Amino acid sequence: MGLGLCIAVLATGTGARAQGNLSAYQGSWLERGPECAEVFSDAGKGTSFKKPVDIFVPAMIVSGNRLKTPSASCRIKSVRPASDRQLLTLDCANAVAGNELRVLMAPQPDGSLKRFSNEQDTLGTRYERCSR
Template identity: 55%
Template sequence: MKLASLVRVAALGSGLGAAAALSDAQAAKAGLSGYQGAWVLSGSNCAEIYSPASKGVSFKKPIDLFAPAFMVSGDRLRTPAASCRITSARPNGERQLLILNCANAVAANEVKVLMKIMPNGFLRRYYHEQDTAGIDYERCGR
């Protein structure tokens, strides 16, 4: 699962507990406005991973725990297997460093993620600070 390195703890269980989502203004202030929405690994099919829901989209049932996808809503990042609260988003050169507190069915962990919104609208995720290639994700439903 390519998303496993995005949220290592994500491959074990499904989202636990949900904190109240930030308003759009609060998300923008926290530097998260460009990340809002549902994302899939570039080249993946959104319709195979997500289904319409009353407030946007949700992971299609049965949930594929290994789907290379995640959703950001307010200060929450959810994968098919974990729920994370974004506790910090700060610049790291041309990238953003997101600090996540993630939980799944068996563990909770702090995870650091480097991302950048690309000019073409894709989101590029980097595995570490020395990673110059990264992997691209496409936003679904735009």
């Protein structure tokens, strides 16, 4: 999914405001399928995507007010409540373009994270935390 995590399935506040609401999102996240060790590498500076990067793996890393997918890097501009979910406004860029995107997510009681394609999506896509 790569930037597809942000674009294909995927107000304005300050970065500091967004960062204050992001504690439940911090870390590396992976949709079921591959193992965390196949996708992520823990380096001295933190977690990164293993090389060569598989741009199609449904994974993301949230660090501070940054969200990275295998093919895009985003700044989280704001986080706002949206019913039982949160609306994240992202400023994303990849090798080809930059876009502002809106993503619906919700931390789950079991520590997982769900991403929703739109307001009508009742199931969401589940992501498991690999590391903080």
